[in-house]
Amino acid sequence: MNTEVAPAWSGFLPVPTPETAPFWDACNEGTFLLQRCRDCGKTQYHYRALCCHCWSDQVDDFASSGKGTVWTCSVVYKNNTPGYVDKLPYVVGLVELEGGVKVFGNILGDAPEAVDIGTAVEITFAKADNGQMIPLFEVAAN
Numbered sequence: 009m010n011t012e013v014a015p016a017w018s019g020f021l022p023v024p025t026p027e028t029a030p031f032w033d034a035c036n037e038g039t040f041l042l043q044r045c046r047d048c049g050k051t052q053y054h055y056r057a058l059c060c061h062c063w064s065d066q067v068d069d070f071a072s073s074g075k076g077t078v079w080t081c082s083v084v085y086k087n088n089t090p091g092y093v094d095k096l097p098y099v100v101g102l103v104e105l106e107g108g109v110k111v112f113g114n115i116l117g118d119a120p121e122a123v124d125i126g127t128a129v130e131i132t133f134a135k136a137d138n139g140q141m142i143p144l145f146e147v148a149a150n
């Protein structure tokens with residue numbers, strides 16, 4: 009995942025907590041973290057201190073491959089929210105990452121209408137004014 013030529017991010021910003029700071033710090037290094045539970049073996053997203061499947065606190069971080077496919081998506085044509093109005097139209101989708109977890113995010117591409125269920129996408133990052141790298145998706149190169 010390349011963070012050197014990241015587009016600018018103008019939307020809402022995360023507010024890292026002590027629990028989520030490792031996730032956001034990893035984003036700044038170009039890594040999207042998932043977690044695997046040592047007790048039940050399941051994978052989870054979003055990032056948290058406990059396993060969402062069995063409540064164990066024995067969760068290990070690992071880097072997602074960043075590769076996934078669109079599970080569902082929608083093109084947004086209307087949004088007056090500052091930071092989003094200038095992106096219209098844009099695609100928001102639920103992406104199934106390798107490993108099975110699903111992640112919501114913006115999906116970048118030249119033609120929003122070309123993004124469809126099953127489209128191959130990859131995680132990329134956009135840079136906010138405060139330097140935080142924001143994960144989103146882009147249509148994978150063929």
Ligand SMILES: [Zn+2]
Pocket residue numbers: 045046047048049050059060061062063064
């Ligand atoms: Zn578990």
